[in-house]
Amino acid sequence: MANVAGKKSGLVWAVHLSVLVLVILWLTPTLGLFISSFRTADQISASGWWKALFSQEQNMVLRTGDPSTQKQEGDLYVIEGNVFEEDGSTASSAISAWGTSSLKISEYEPGQTAELKDGARLTVEDDGAYRYESPTEFKGRRGDRVFVTAETPPEFTFANYRTVLLSGSTTDSMAKAFFNTLTVTIPATIIPILVAAFAAYALAWMRFPGRAILIAIVVALLVVPLQLALIPLLRLHLAIGIGKGYLGVWLAHTGFGLPLAIYLLRNYMVGLPRDIIEGAKVDGATDFQIFTRIVLPLSFPALASFAIFQFLWTWNDLLVAKVFLIDATGDTTVMTNQIVELLGTRGGNWEILATAAFVSIAVPLAVFFAMQRYLVRGLLAGSVKGG
Known part of the structure; x- marks a missing residue:
């Protein structure tokens, strides 16, 4: 019996196998899209991407x-x-x-x-x-x-990439859509992090009436479908004069992302060592000083994990962009919408569509792999210890 606690579970192999299957399922479509983006139209129509290395x-x-x-x-x-x-x-x-x-x-x-x-x-x-x-x-x-x-x-x-990125009207559209997407995504990721960090600290370490009710409301908002709020929110934006523009879409993404951000950051901040917070208060530090000098640096894994989710969701968003970036001239078209336009105008050019799609996922892939080591730490924080 003494050695039972030190033995590995017999189901470890099942866990490893499950992880391997999930990784393969996630990577296979991406790999296929990447390979297809370098193939000619004739080869794409003649065979699948898995036969790309054979005659x-x-x-x-x-x-x-x-x-x-x-x-x-x-x-x-x-x-x-x-x-x-x-x-x-x-x-x-x-x-x-x-x-x-x-x-x-x-x-x-x-x-x-x-x-x-x-x-x-x-x-x-x-x-x-x-x-x-x-x-x-x-x-x-x-x-x-x-x-x-x-x-x-x-x-x-490389002709497909030259067509998409370096030549013709498609170039102007895709290049403009790329920078439009950055213009939407970066502020829509930073703004909710800033707002949620302050709110999470208040809900985690400050005592005030109604704190428990606010936490319950935040949790309840996690299950509200954003589709229900699109039209009322657009009407509100139009009424105050910020609809159909970048400011409107930034605030929309901020509103839809705040419940998850507050919930995630609050759970992480609650799990921080209480002795550090109380010691800082004894030394005369204000709540703002504790927040900026102690809590924020220690909460970086949670901030990074939410940033990954918010960036990926905002970058790949089509619905919110369709509603809040209505522009007949195409000056605010994002990449997801541009790919939909390519499906209509170049529906038979699968090599162009594959290239445009891979260009659109290249930045999220880079962001994910650069910050994925913080993802699990941020998500699991606060799952055992709560406040």
């Missing part, structure tokens, strides 16, 4: 050169080139089959010649080189379609 056989619709590139050789008009180069594709593997109709995409083998209408003939080699000849002049603005089945090697590109 893939895919069907491609390419075109011959347009009629303006034709040249005359005797009685024939000829267009020559490479179907991959004509399409701007970087695929370099051999073609296994090709065709000229969507109903028969594998009708011909590489090197075979297809007999087309009006006496035209098309030959496609395994490397994509083709010869298209006709007894009559080619007409039209675009080349004819060629359906090929080819083994494409893995390909990764």
